[in-house]
Amino acid sequence: MTAKSMMPYVEGNSAIRAMFEEGARLAEKYGRENVYDFSLGNPSVPAPAEVNQAIKDIIEEEDSLLIHGYNQSNSGYADVRETVAQHLNSLHGTRFGAQNIVMTVGAASGLNVAIKTLLDPGEEILAFAPYFVEYGNYAKNHGAVLKAVPADVVTFRPNLREMENVITEKTRAVIINSPNNPTGVIYGEDFIKKLAETLKQKQLELGRDIYIIADEPYRELAYDDAEVPYLTKYYDNTVVAYSWSKSLSLPGERIGYLVFPSEMSDFGNAIDAANIANRVLGYVNAPTLIQRVVARCIDCKTDIDAYDRNRKALYNGLNEIGYTCVYPEGAFYMWVKAPGGDDKAFCAKAKEHNILIVPGSSFACPGYVRIAYCVAHETIVNSLPAFAKVYEEYK
Numbered sequence: 001m002t003a004k005s006m007m008p009y010v011e012g013n014s015a016i017r018a019m020f021e022e023g024a025r026l027a028e029k030y031g032r033e034n035v036y037d038f039s040l041g042n043p044s045v046p047a048p049a050e051v052n053q054a055i056k057d058i059i060e061e062e063d064s065l066l067i068h069g070y071n072q073s074n075s076g077y078a079d080v081r082e083t084v085a086q087h088l089n090s091l092h093g094t095r096f097g098a099q100n101i102v103m104t105v106g107a108a109s110g111l112n113v114a115i116k117t118l119l120d121p122g123e124e125i126l127a128f129a130p131y132f133v134e135y136g137n138y139a140k141n142h143g144a145v146l147k148a149v150p151a152d153v154v155t156f157r158p159n160l161r162e163m164e165n166v167i168t169e170k171t172r173a174v175i176i177n178s179p180n181n182p183t184g185v186i187y188g189e190d191f192i193k194k195l196a197e198t199l200k201q202k203q204l205e206l207g208r209d210i211y212i213i214a215d216e217p218y219r220e221l222a223y224d225d226a227e228v229p230y231l232t233k234y235y236d237n238t239v240v241a242y243s244w245s246k247s248l249s250l251p252g253e254r255i256g257y258l259v260f261p262s263e264m265s266d267f268g269n270a271i272d273a274a275n276i277a278n279r280v281l282g283y284v285n286a287p288t289l290i291q292r293v294v295a296r297c298i299d300c301k302t303d304i305d306a307y308d309r310n311r312k313a314l315y316n317g318l319n320e321i322g323y324t325c326v327y328p329e330g331a332f333y334m335w336v337k338a339p340g341g342d343d344k345a346f347c348a349k350a351k352e353h354n355i356l357i358v359p360g361s362s363f364a365c366p367g368y369v370r371i372a373y374c375v376a377h378e379t380i381v382n383s384l385p386a387f388a389k390v391y392e393e394y395k
């Protein structure tokens with residue numbers, strides 16, 4: 001018999017599976033070009049050519065036993081971690097070394113390792129709604145409890161007063177995600193400074209460490225040269241979870257890292273625990289060949305202009321029709337108010353017009369929908385008449 005604890009996931013997943021199946025059915029019936037699938041955050045820009053070249057070069061140039069073997073340390077190759085650390089130092093003026101970096105199986109495993117490292121069962125982790133749906137599952141994996149900080153539906157920026165109301169003597173961490181999935185909002189320096197001040201105060205008041213876990217798979221996807229402040233510079237008790245899934249379009253390769261700054265409290269134990277968490281959670285070490293690839297491609301960048309073009313076309317198109325959208329400053333998601341107020345009903349209605357989008361309820365924020373615009377530009381252009389027809393039905 002399958003574990004009862006898994007059944008709620010299985011039931012929850014059937015909605016996602018139904019969306020996939022529906023997408024495939026619609027594509028077969030109407031042709032793939034007539035189905036507007038905005039449901040997934042899968043990059044539409046191919047990985048830079050340097051990535052494929054690096055794979056070839058590494059296979060030619062490096063020791064086969066070494067590139068395919070277990071890592072000596074569960075944290076990954078020391079030289080790769082040193083390269084990552086020096087890269088961060090050159091960008092942010094930090095002072096990391098290999099000892100501060102743990103290579104991970106993407107941000108997803110990084111977050112699991114961070115939660116297992118920092119939270120005991122029963123402790124609480126806060127997330128600002130709307131937030132990436134998996135956070136709750138990751139917390140549950142380790143017996144931790146995710147508590148939502150209610151959304152500010154005017155600005156969709158985190159509300160610190162609401163956060164303070166949710167903090168208790170069991171709070172151990174606050175997860176923040178900027179640029180944000182699903183809103184595209186970037187948290188500016190003013191906010192980060194206030195967040196850091198508030199948490200420092202709360203640590204003193206409660207006599208316990210409260211960590212920020214900065215989930216940063218979209219760090220490089222910031223438009224108009226927007227600054228994305230580096231959290232460890234403002235708050236010592238920060239752990240950063242990074243990934244190359246979006247920044248180099250490598251989501252299937254499962255590669256990322258965690259940063260544990262030396263200044264965080266209990267650094268020595270935390271880094272040892274993270275190293276072990278990587279092993280005991282079954283990741284063992286991040287995939288080795290691709291570790292070596294990202295080290296060689298550390299300065300490579302994705303073609304953000306392609307996403308920017310989609311961002312502007314979709315935002316302008318939807319606004320003209322009459323939709324209310326948050327203008328994304330980063331990532332590749334548009335957060336849109338559901339006409340009629342019922343996000344699930346709106347998604348169902350959109351599907352009747354071959355548009356696949358995700359309800360805000362999946363991000364703990366009903367009443368809105370997420371449109372992932374990491375798609376071919378023609379998909380945006382061709383979908384706008386369909387979006388207009390859906391809107392008409394709400395008049």
Ligand code: PLP
Nearest residue numbers: 041106107108132177181243245
């Ligand atoms: N965090 C957020 C906010 C995401 O949107 C995603 C993936 O879409 C992840 C984490 C997981 O990323 P990865 O593919 O690196 O595991």
